[in-house]
Amino acid sequence: MIPVEMYLIVSTLLFFIGVFGFLVRKNLVGMLMSIELILNAVNINFVAFNRYLFPEQIEGYAYSLFVIVVAAAETAVAIAIFFNVYRRKGSETVKSIRELKH
């Protein structure tokens, strides 16, 4: 059986790939995808902990389902907002949203 540490290594890598992607991506949708990577790392963590450490209960599985649902809602709103940005500015990169500063 694969030890639980392996799952944690995968989830940690996924988490940092997500954070790195969020910081370096220039496209708004790309940044949103990076957030999804972090959320997937969270789900792997929850499910692995639940399966290996506390197999007699289902709190971790339930939590990961909630994470998926809320992430879908968040993505829907975010895409609608990016659509509006694209219509106002004609581009959907981070460079197009730099009017508000100082």
Next chain:
Amino acid sequence: MNYNQFFVMQPEISLAVALILMLVADLFLGEKSKKYFQPFALAVFAIHTAYCILAGNELTGATETAGAQAFAGMYQTSKIHFFVKNMLNVGTFITFLFAYEWNKKENVNRIGEFYTLMLSTLFGMFLMISSGNFLLFYIGLETASIPMAALVALNKKREESAEAAAKYILTAGVSSAVMLYGISMIYGSCGGSLYFSDVVKNFTSSNYQVMAMVFFMAGVMFKISLVPFHLWTADTYQGAPTPVTAYLSVMSKGAAAFSFMVILWKTFSFSGVEPSTLAWNKILWWVIIVTITVGNIFALRQKNLKRFLAFSSISQAGYVMLGLMSGTAAGMGSMIYYLLVYLFTNLAAFGVICNIENKTGKVGMNDYNDLYKTNPKMAFVMTLAMFSLGGIPPFAGCFSKIFIFASAAQTGEYLLVFLALANTIISLCYYLYVVKAMYINHSENPIPAFKSDKMTLIGLTICTAAFVFMGLISPIYEMILSWSFGI
């Protein structure tokens, strides 16, 4: 299942009913009767607010501080929870009063959306405040922040609105994802349960658990806009429609600050231990100093009033966090009192800005030159609000600062209190910039004299009366203090 436990959730159920009523009314009102929607929404919300205030007095089965719970501790409530919810209700009602004119002028086609989205965020905040489990807390936080992004983007015609919303939703998304990663680590290391009362039994301040706690704190600090996570604040506040900014700066911050305190005290603390030895306390010590200082220094150079109030609200959030440091009932009482005073004062300032923006479209500090000659009442309210925010004695802002400094000093945080006090002087400087612009600076073409609408005047009167007299009526603070509890 015991269905009686639903009666513990009176504020949430009442709010849900109000929300559904508005949704249905918005759906079925014809084109001709659209103009009755706003009075209807205000009336429904006023009834809800009155009901919550009355229901809190006869909370069944609750002692002064212990409170009641439902769903095996998933949902917790007590008199102080009720008080914070009533506070948010009143604040939201005042925001609706300020938004009345803006809705009629600029938001004609989306009035229904404005009210329903506002109430959904409020519902999320209620869940966040009352949560006894990390799952309910997370759902409450997201219910509060996703509709908020839609509210920020409500003004579809304006470019800034879309830009502010994009910045808000991206930072909200990444910070809640980081917070979730922290919660998943807490789940693994604290005995496989997410109830606050179970986590605290297994929390031993091991390195892994402290790291989980830091990840978790990062997500909530974003909501309160404490310093390493404050960068979205100014842009979002400036770009959002002004009533939404008022709501964002007061209600969202207050709810997050209260639930942050409950979680830190109930989950990551050991009772009977000196609070300054706890891990979160050491982190918060630095965060408070940096927050107050950075907020103040950046506020000094702002020329746009909405952006200026954004940085002012960052530094005010730092002061609010001082109440957490002591871990005593006095700390909680003074923090809630501070939030109450801050709510009325900041709403008064935003009410004036919103009113002037509606009439003339101007939000720059230089546009306010010579305001007292043309609109003496608006200038006077703004001056009082600025004095109260800065902490000048007769107003409530002074007393709330005294209480919160005293509570932190009780546990020996003298250096922290001294630095916060020194920062108050800097903050006084920029609050007086606004007063100087209105009374001393001259202008060739000041904002012309205009007649304010009734709703704004009612809202401003409530706010001004509250922050002028609240400091002089001591039973309010004593009442909050008698309901508060420590670690």
